[in-house]
Amino acid sequence: MSQMSATDQFIFYMQENGLYVFNQFLDHFLISIYGVLLAALVGIPIGIFISKYGKASNVVITLANIIQTIPALALMAILMLVLGLGKTTVIVTVFFYSLLPIIKNTYVGITTINKGVTDAGRGMGMTKTQVLYMIELPLSLSVMITGIRIALVIAIGITAIGAFIGAGGLGDIIIRGTNATDRTAIIMAGALPTALMAILSDILLGAIERQLDPVKRQQKKVISPM
Template sequence: MQAFINEYGGQMLTKSAEHLYISAIALGLGILVAVPLGILLTRLPKISNFVIGVASVLQTIPSLALLALMIPFFGVGKFPAIIALFIYSLLPILRNTYIGMKNVDRNYRDVAKGMGMTNLQSIFTVELPIAVPTIMAGIRLAAVYVIAWATLASYIGAGGLGDMIFSGLNNFQPPLIIAGTVPVILMALIVDLLLGFLEDRMTPAALRKEE
Protein backbone atom coordinates (compact mmCIF):
# COMPACT_ATOMS: atom_id res chain seq x y z
CA MET A 1 0.00 0.00 0.00
CA GLN A 2 2.81 2.40 0.91
CA ALA A 3 4.56 1.66 -2.37
CA PHE A 4 1.31 2.35 -4.25
CA ILE A 5 0.88 5.72 -2.50
CA ASN A 6 4.53 6.63 -3.09
CA GLU A 7 4.23 5.89 -6.80
CA TYR A 8 0.80 7.33 -7.56
CA GLY A 9 -0.08 9.58 -4.61
CA GLY A 10 1.19 12.84 -6.08
CA GLN A 11 -0.39 12.19 -9.46
CA MET A 12 -3.70 11.24 -7.82
CA LEU A 13 -3.82 14.54 -5.93
CA THR A 14 -2.99 16.62 -9.01
CA LYS A 15 -5.46 14.84 -11.25
CA SER A 16 -8.16 14.88 -8.55
CA ALA A 17 -7.79 18.66 -8.28
CA GLU A 18 -8.14 19.00 -12.07
CA HIS A 19 -11.14 16.68 -12.07
CA LEU A 20 -12.86 18.58 -9.26
CA TYR A 21 -12.14 21.92 -10.94
CA ILE A 22 -13.73 20.86 -14.24
CA SER A 23 -16.72 19.24 -12.52
CA ALA A 24 -17.38 22.10 -10.10
CA ILE A 25 -17.41 24.78 -12.81
CA ALA A 26 -19.68 22.72 -15.09
CA LEU A 27 -22.08 21.95 -12.24
CA GLY A 28 -22.05 25.56 -11.03
CA LEU A 29 -22.94 26.81 -14.51
CA GLY A 30 -25.67 24.19 -14.73
CA ILE A 31 -27.20 25.39 -11.46
CA LEU A 32 -26.98 29.06 -12.48
CA VAL A 33 -28.80 28.37 -15.75
CA ALA A 34 -31.17 25.48 -14.99
CA VAL A 35 -32.65 26.62 -11.66
CA PRO A 36 -33.81 30.08 -12.86
CA LEU A 37 -34.96 28.56 -16.16
CA GLY A 38 -36.93 25.85 -14.35
CA ILE A 39 -38.64 28.48 -12.20
CA LEU A 40 -39.40 30.59 -15.28
CA LEU A 41 -40.94 27.62 -17.10
CA THR A 42 -43.53 27.19 -14.35
CA ARG A 43 -44.77 30.64 -15.38
CA LEU A 44 -44.59 29.82 -19.11
CA PRO A 45 -46.49 26.52 -19.47
CA LYS A 46 -46.82 26.86 -23.26
CA ILE A 47 -43.09 26.41 -23.84
CA SER A 48 -42.14 24.30 -20.81
CA ASN A 49 -42.54 20.93 -22.55
CA PHE A 50 -40.53 22.13 -25.55
CA VAL A 51 -37.60 23.44 -23.47
CA ILE A 52 -37.45 20.34 -21.27
CA GLY A 53 -37.70 18.22 -24.42
CA VAL A 54 -34.68 19.99 -25.93
CA ALA A 55 -32.71 19.39 -22.71
CA SER A 56 -33.74 15.72 -22.85
CA VAL A 57 -32.48 15.40 -26.43
CA LEU A 58 -29.12 16.94 -25.48
CA GLN A 59 -28.86 14.39 -22.67
CA THR A 60 -29.15 11.51 -25.16
CA ILE A 61 -26.08 12.57 -27.18
CA PRO A 62 -23.25 10.08 -26.46
CA SER A 63 -20.56 11.60 -24.26
CA LEU A 64 -17.67 11.08 -26.66
CA ALA A 65 -19.72 12.40 -29.58
CA LEU A 66 -20.54 15.59 -27.69
CA LEU A 67 -16.92 16.07 -26.66
CA ALA A 68 -15.82 15.55 -30.26
CA LEU A 69 -18.44 18.08 -31.39
CA MET A 70 -16.90 20.68 -29.09
CA ILE A 71 -13.49 20.51 -30.79
CA PRO A 72 -14.34 22.37 -34.05
CA PHE A 73 -15.91 25.21 -32.07
CA PHE A 74 -13.77 25.46 -28.93
CA GLY A 75 -10.64 23.42 -29.65
CA VAL A 76 -9.26 21.09 -26.99
CA GLY A 77 -8.60 21.48 -23.28
CA LYS A 78 -10.66 22.29 -20.23
CA PHE A 79 -13.02 24.85 -21.77
CA PRO A 80 -14.78 22.53 -24.27
CA ALA A 81 -14.94 19.82 -21.61
CA ILE A 82 -16.65 22.22 -19.19
CA ILE A 83 -19.16 23.24 -21.89
CA ALA A 84 -20.00 19.59 -22.64
CA LEU A 85 -20.38 18.70 -18.96
CA PHE A 86 -22.50 21.82 -18.42
CA ILE A 87 -24.88 20.62 -21.15
CA TYR A 88 -25.15 17.22 -19.47
CA SER A 89 -25.89 18.79 -16.09
CA LEU A 90 -28.88 20.79 -17.37
CA LEU A 91 -31.63 18.16 -17.63
CA PRO A 92 -31.74 16.73 -14.08
CA ILE A 93 -31.54 20.20 -12.50
CA LEU A 94 -34.02 21.79 -14.93
CA ARG A 95 -36.53 18.96 -14.69
CA ASN A 96 -36.41 18.73 -10.90
CA THR A 97 -36.66 22.50 -10.48
CA TYR A 98 -39.70 22.59 -12.75
CA ILE A 99 -41.36 19.63 -11.01
CA GLY A 100 -40.55 20.93 -7.53
CA MET A 101 -41.97 24.38 -8.22
CA LYS A 102 -44.96 22.99 -10.11
CA ASN A 103 -45.89 20.66 -7.25
CA VAL A 104 -46.07 23.43 -4.64
CA ASP A 105 -49.65 23.46 -3.33
CA ARG A 106 -51.63 26.22 -5.00
CA ASN A 107 -53.01 27.19 -1.57
CA TYR A 108 -49.56 28.45 -0.58
CA ARG A 109 -49.47 30.70 -3.63
CA ASP A 110 -52.97 31.99 -2.86
CA VAL A 111 -51.99 32.76 0.73
CA ALA A 112 -48.87 34.60 -0.46
CA LYS A 113 -50.97 36.58 -2.91
CA GLY A 114 -53.51 37.35 -0.19
CA MET A 115 -50.71 38.72 1.98
CA GLY A 116 -49.84 41.17 -0.78
CA MET A 117 -46.67 39.45 -1.99
CA THR A 118 -45.52 40.04 -5.53
CA ASN A 119 -44.91 37.08 -7.84
CA LEU A 120 -41.16 37.32 -7.19
CA GLN A 121 -41.65 37.50 -3.41
CA SER A 122 -43.91 34.45 -3.54
CA ILE A 123 -41.26 32.50 -5.45
CA PHE A 124 -38.37 33.26 -3.09
CA THR A 125 -40.26 33.37 0.21
CA VAL A 126 -42.82 30.60 -0.20
CA GLU A 127 -42.40 28.35 -3.24
CA LEU A 128 -38.63 27.94 -3.52
CA PRO A 129 -38.10 26.81 0.11
CA ILE A 130 -40.83 24.18 -0.33
CA ALA A 131 -39.30 22.97 -3.61
CA VAL A 132 -35.75 22.75 -2.19
CA PRO A 133 -35.71 18.95 -1.58
CA THR A 134 -36.76 18.21 -5.17
CA ILE A 135 -34.35 20.77 -6.65
CA MET A 136 -31.45 19.49 -4.55
CA ALA A 137 -32.21 15.92 -5.63
CA GLY A 138 -31.68 17.05 -9.23
CA ILE A 139 -28.47 18.86 -8.34
CA ARG A 140 -27.13 15.79 -6.51
CA LEU A 141 -27.91 13.60 -9.51
CA ALA A 142 -26.27 16.08 -11.88
CA ALA A 143 -23.18 16.24 -9.64
CA VAL A 144 -22.69 12.47 -9.77
CA TYR A 145 -23.23 12.47 -13.55
CA VAL A 146 -20.74 15.28 -14.11
CA ILE A 147 -18.03 13.74 -11.91
CA ALA A 148 -18.41 10.39 -13.68
CA TRP A 149 -18.49 11.84 -17.20
CA ALA A 150 -15.55 14.15 -16.51
CA THR A 151 -13.28 11.10 -16.84
CA LEU A 152 -13.95 11.16 -20.59
CA ALA A 153 -12.73 14.76 -20.79
CA SER A 154 -9.16 13.49 -20.92
CA TYR A 155 -9.83 12.47 -24.53
CA ILE A 156 -9.81 16.16 -25.51
CA GLY A 157 -6.87 17.15 -23.32
CA ALA A 158 -8.85 18.45 -20.34
CA GLY A 159 -6.88 16.44 -17.78
CA GLY A 160 -8.45 14.98 -14.69
CA LEU A 161 -8.51 11.43 -13.38
CA GLY A 162 -9.46 10.12 -16.81
CA ASP A 163 -5.81 10.60 -17.81
CA MET A 164 -4.77 7.96 -15.30
CA ILE A 165 -7.61 5.58 -16.12
CA PHE A 166 -7.09 5.60 -19.88
CA SER A 167 -3.31 5.58 -19.57
CA GLY A 168 -3.67 2.46 -17.43
CA LEU A 169 -6.01 0.87 -19.97
CA ASN A 170 -3.77 1.69 -22.93
CA ASN A 171 -0.61 0.42 -21.21
CA PHE A 172 -2.20 -2.53 -19.39
CA GLN A 173 -1.39 -1.15 -15.94
CA PRO A 174 -4.16 -2.16 -13.48
CA PRO A 175 -2.65 -0.17 -10.56
CA LEU A 176 -2.88 3.02 -12.63
CA ILE A 177 -6.52 2.24 -13.49
CA ILE A 178 -7.29 1.77 -9.79
CA ALA A 179 -5.41 4.96 -8.90
CA GLY A 180 -7.69 6.88 -11.26
CA THR A 181 -10.97 5.07 -10.57
CA VAL A 182 -11.02 5.06 -6.77
CA PRO A 183 -10.75 8.88 -6.41
CA VAL A 184 -13.62 9.32 -8.90
CA ILE A 185 -15.85 7.04 -6.83
CA LEU A 186 -14.85 8.69 -3.55
CA MET A 187 -15.32 12.17 -5.03
CA ALA A 188 -18.84 11.33 -6.23
CA LEU A 189 -19.79 9.85 -2.84
CA ILE A 190 -18.36 12.75 -0.82
CA VAL A 191 -19.95 15.42 -3.03
CA ASP A 192 -23.31 13.65 -2.81
CA LEU A 193 -23.05 13.48 0.99
CA LEU A 194 -22.12 17.18 1.22
CA LEU A 195 -24.99 18.18 -1.04
CA GLY A 196 -27.32 15.99 1.03
CA PHE A 197 -26.21 17.84 4.16
CA LEU A 198 -26.76 21.16 2.38
CA GLU A 199 -30.23 19.98 1.34
CA ASP A 200 -31.10 19.26 4.98
CA ARG A 201 -29.89 22.72 6.05
CA MET A 202 -31.85 24.46 3.27
CA THR A 203 -35.10 22.55 3.77
CA PRO A 204 -37.55 24.39 6.06
CA ALA A 205 -37.75 22.86 9.54
CA ALA A 206 -41.49 22.18 9.15
CA LEU A 207 -40.87 20.06 6.05
CA ARG A 208 -38.03 18.17 7.75
CA LYS A 209 -40.37 17.26 10.60
CA GLU A 210 -42.99 15.99 8.14
CA GLU A 211 -40.37 13.73 6.54
Protein backbone atom coordinates in the same frame (compact mmCIF):
# COMPACT_ATOMS: atom_id res chain seq x y z
CA MET B 1 6.80 -4.75 -9.29
CA SER B 2 5.25 -7.24 -11.72
CA GLN B 3 5.51 -9.95 -9.05
CA MET B 4 3.47 -7.91 -6.55
CA SER B 5 -0.28 -8.34 -6.12
CA ALA B 6 -2.63 -5.76 -7.63
CA THR B 7 -3.31 -4.32 -4.17
CA ASP B 8 0.39 -3.99 -3.37
CA GLN B 9 1.01 -2.40 -6.76
CA PHE B 10 -1.77 0.08 -6.09
CA ILE B 11 -0.34 1.00 -2.67
CA PHE B 12 3.14 1.35 -4.16
CA TYR B 13 1.85 3.54 -6.99
CA MET B 14 -0.01 5.82 -4.55
CA GLN B 15 3.07 6.16 -2.38
CA GLU B 16 5.18 7.15 -5.35
CA ASN B 17 2.59 9.29 -7.17
CA GLY B 18 0.22 10.43 -4.44
CA LEU B 19 0.73 14.15 -5.10
CA TYR B 20 0.12 13.69 -8.83
CA VAL B 21 -3.09 11.74 -8.15
CA PHE B 22 -4.23 14.43 -5.69
CA ASN B 23 -3.63 17.21 -8.23
CA GLN B 24 -5.57 15.28 -10.86
CA PHE B 25 -8.33 14.71 -8.31
CA LEU B 26 -8.60 18.47 -7.73
CA ASP B 27 -8.59 19.22 -11.47
CA HIS B 28 -11.28 16.59 -12.02
CA PHE B 29 -13.46 17.98 -9.24
CA LEU B 30 -13.08 21.60 -10.33
CA ILE B 31 -13.97 20.81 -13.95
CA SER B 32 -17.11 19.02 -12.73
CA ILE B 33 -18.04 21.82 -10.33
CA TYR B 34 -17.55 24.59 -12.90
CA GLY B 35 -19.79 22.83 -15.41
CA VAL B 36 -22.53 22.15 -12.86
CA LEU B 37 -22.43 25.68 -11.41
CA LEU B 38 -22.69 27.15 -14.90
CA ALA B 39 -25.66 24.85 -15.59
CA ALA B 40 -27.27 25.93 -12.30
CA LEU B 41 -26.90 29.62 -13.21
CA VAL B 42 -28.69 28.97 -16.51
CA GLY B 43 -30.95 26.02 -15.61
CA ILE B 44 -32.57 27.37 -12.45
CA PRO B 45 -33.92 30.55 -14.13
CA ILE B 46 -35.13 28.42 -17.05
CA GLY B 47 -36.85 26.03 -14.62
CA ILE B 48 -38.53 28.97 -12.89
CA PHE B 49 -39.63 30.40 -16.24
CA ILE B 50 -41.24 27.19 -17.51
CA SER B 51 -42.96 26.67 -14.15
CA LYS B 52 -44.77 29.96 -14.79
CA TYR B 53 -45.40 29.35 -18.48
CA GLY B 54 -46.43 25.69 -18.70
CA LYS B 55 -46.69 25.66 -22.50
CA ALA B 56 -42.93 26.14 -22.78
CA SER B 57 -42.12 23.30 -20.36
CA ASN B 58 -42.57 20.44 -22.85
CA VAL B 59 -40.35 22.09 -25.46
CA VAL B 60 -37.56 22.98 -23.03
CA ILE B 61 -37.51 19.62 -21.24
CA THR B 62 -37.65 17.75 -24.57
CA LEU B 63 -34.63 19.70 -25.84
CA ALA B 64 -32.74 18.93 -22.62
CA ASN B 65 -33.67 15.27 -23.01
CA ILE B 66 -32.34 15.24 -26.58
CA ILE B 67 -28.97 16.53 -25.34
CA GLN B 68 -28.86 13.64 -22.86
CA THR B 69 -29.22 11.11 -25.68
CA ILE B 70 -26.03 12.31 -27.39
CA PRO B 71 -23.01 10.21 -26.29
CA ALA B 72 -20.65 12.31 -24.17
CA LEU B 73 -17.62 11.65 -26.37
CA ALA B 74 -19.59 12.59 -29.49
CA LEU B 75 -20.74 15.85 -27.91
CA MET B 76 -17.16 16.62 -26.90
CA ALA B 77 -16.02 15.95 -30.46
CA ILE B 78 -18.63 18.41 -31.80
CA LEU B 79 -17.71 21.10 -29.26
CA MET B 80 -14.01 20.49 -29.87
CA LEU B 81 -14.44 21.80 -33.42
CA VAL B 82 -15.32 25.18 -31.94
CA LEU B 83 -13.57 25.25 -28.56
CA GLY B 84 -10.55 23.06 -29.27
CA LEU B 85 -8.91 20.54 -26.99
CA GLY B 86 -8.77 20.93 -23.23
CA LYS B 87 -10.78 21.70 -20.14
CA THR B 88 -13.11 24.31 -21.65
CA THR B 89 -14.69 21.75 -23.96
CA VAL B 90 -15.28 19.34 -21.08
CA ILE B 91 -16.76 22.08 -18.87
CA VAL B 92 -19.21 23.01 -21.64
CA THR B 93 -20.08 19.32 -22.13
CA VAL B 94 -20.77 18.96 -18.40
CA PHE B 95 -22.87 22.13 -18.62
CA PHE B 96 -25.11 20.64 -21.33
CA TYR B 97 -25.51 17.30 -19.54
CA SER B 98 -26.32 19.03 -16.24
CA LEU B 99 -29.15 21.13 -17.66
CA LEU B 100 -31.82 18.41 -17.66
CA PRO B 101 -31.76 17.41 -13.96
CA ILE B 102 -31.44 21.03 -12.83
CA ILE B 103 -34.20 22.41 -15.07
CA LYS B 104 -36.54 19.49 -14.41
CA ASN B 105 -36.12 19.51 -10.63
CA THR B 106 -36.56 23.27 -10.45
CA TYR B 107 -39.73 22.98 -12.50
CA VAL B 108 -41.08 20.06 -10.45
CA GLY B 109 -40.13 21.69 -7.16
CA ILE B 110 -42.10 24.84 -7.90
CA THR B 111 -45.11 23.27 -9.65
CA THR B 112 -45.73 20.74 -6.86
CA ILE B 113 -45.99 23.36 -4.10
CA ASN B 114 -49.42 23.38 -2.47
CA LYS B 115 -51.44 26.10 -4.23
CA GLY B 116 -53.04 27.01 -0.95
CA VAL B 117 -49.70 28.26 0.34
CA THR B 118 -49.05 30.55 -2.62
CA ASP B 119 -52.67 31.73 -2.65
CA ALA B 120 -52.32 32.66 1.01
CA GLY B 121 -49.24 34.72 0.16
CA ARG B 122 -51.10 36.56 -2.56
CA GLY B 123 -54.01 37.07 -0.20
CA MET B 124 -51.62 38.83 2.18
CA GLY B 125 -50.77 41.29 -0.58
CA MET B 126 -47.53 39.76 -1.85
CA THR B 127 -46.49 40.44 -5.43
CA LYS B 128 -45.58 37.60 -7.81
CA THR B 129 -41.90 38.32 -7.20
CA GLN B 130 -42.35 38.21 -3.43
CA VAL B 131 -44.27 34.93 -3.66
CA LEU B 132 -41.45 33.47 -5.75
CA TYR B 133 -38.59 34.54 -3.47
CA MET B 134 -40.32 34.23 -0.11
CA ILE B 135 -42.46 31.13 -0.64
CA GLU B 136 -41.82 29.13 -3.81
CA LEU B 137 -38.02 29.09 -3.90
CA PRO B 138 -37.53 28.27 -0.19
CA LEU B 139 -40.10 25.44 -0.38
CA SER B 140 -38.62 23.98 -3.58
CA LEU B 141 -34.97 24.43 -2.62
CA SER B 142 -34.45 20.85 -1.43
CA VAL B 143 -35.83 19.49 -4.73
CA MET B 144 -33.55 21.85 -6.66
CA ILE B 145 -30.57 20.61 -4.64
CA THR B 146 -31.53 17.07 -5.67
CA GLY B 147 -31.20 18.13 -9.32
CA ILE B 148 -27.77 19.61 -8.66
CA ARG B 149 -26.83 16.44 -6.77
CA ILE B 150 -27.75 14.25 -9.75
CA ALA B 151 -25.99 16.62 -12.15
CA LEU B 152 -22.74 16.56 -10.16
CA VAL B 153 -22.57 12.76 -10.03
CA ILE B 154 -23.16 12.62 -13.80
CA ALA B 155 -20.56 15.36 -14.31
CA ILE B 156 -17.85 13.43 -12.46
CA GLY B 157 -18.29 10.49 -14.84
CA ILE B 158 -18.30 12.71 -17.93
CA THR B 159 -15.17 14.53 -16.81
CA ALA B 160 -13.31 11.21 -16.71
CA ILE B 161 -14.01 10.84 -20.45
CA GLY B 162 -12.61 14.33 -20.98
CA ALA B 163 -9.09 12.95 -20.62
CA PHE B 164 -9.41 11.71 -24.21
CA ILE B 165 -9.33 15.32 -25.42
CA GLY B 166 -6.55 16.50 -23.13
CA ALA B 167 -8.57 17.84 -20.18
CA GLY B 168 -6.55 15.93 -17.58
CA GLY B 169 -8.23 14.79 -14.38
CA LEU B 170 -8.41 11.26 -13.04
CA GLY B 171 -9.42 9.96 -16.45
CA ASP B 172 -5.87 10.73 -17.59
CA ILE B 173 -4.54 8.22 -15.03
CA ILE B 174 -7.03 5.60 -16.21
CA ILE B 175 -5.94 6.06 -19.83
CA ARG B 176 -2.29 5.82 -18.82
CA GLY B 177 -3.14 2.60 -17.00
CA THR B 178 -4.61 0.99 -20.11
CA ASN B 179 -1.29 1.52 -21.90
CA ALA B 180 0.95 0.38 -19.03
CA THR B 181 2.40 -3.03 -18.28
CA ASP B 182 1.16 -3.09 -14.67
CA ARG B 183 -2.15 -1.64 -15.74
CA THR B 184 -4.44 -2.80 -12.91
CA ALA B 185 -2.80 -0.69 -10.20
CA ILE B 186 -2.72 2.47 -12.34
CA ILE B 187 -6.33 2.05 -13.49
CA MET B 188 -7.34 1.61 -9.84
CA ALA B 189 -5.43 4.78 -8.94
CA GLY B 190 -7.70 6.69 -11.32
CA ALA B 191 -10.94 4.77 -10.94
CA LEU B 192 -11.13 4.50 -7.15
CA PRO B 193 -10.69 8.25 -6.45
CA THR B 194 -13.28 8.96 -9.16
CA ALA B 195 -15.78 6.65 -7.47
CA LEU B 196 -14.90 8.12 -4.07
CA MET B 197 -15.47 11.65 -5.38
CA ALA B 198 -18.91 10.72 -6.72
CA ILE B 199 -19.90 8.99 -3.45
CA LEU B 200 -18.72 11.84 -1.21
CA SER B 201 -20.38 14.47 -3.42
CA ASP B 202 -23.65 12.54 -3.32
CA ILE B 203 -23.49 12.13 0.47
CA LEU B 204 -22.65 15.81 1.07
CA LEU B 205 -25.36 17.17 -1.21
CA GLY B 206 -27.80 14.60 0.20
CA ALA B 207 -27.13 15.96 3.69
CA ILE B 208 -27.66 19.54 2.46
CA GLU B 209 -30.88 18.46 0.73
CA ARG B 210 -32.23 16.95 3.95
CA GLN B 211 -31.35 20.08 5.91
CA LEU B 212 -33.20 22.28 3.40
CA ASP B 213 -36.29 20.06 3.19
CA PRO B 214 -39.02 22.05 5.05
CA VAL B 215 -41.05 18.92 5.82
CA LYS B 216 -38.13 17.13 7.45
CA ARG B 217 -37.13 20.25 9.36
CA GLN B 218 -40.66 20.57 10.70
CA GLN B 219 -40.67 16.90 11.72
CA LYS B 220 -37.45 17.43 13.65
CA LYS B 221 -39.01 20.34 15.52
CA VAL B 222 -42.07 18.25 16.39
CA ILE B 223 -40.13 15.26 17.74
CA SER B 224 -37.37 17.26 19.45
CA PRO B 225 -37.65 17.45 23.27
CA MET B 226 -38.88 20.66 24.78
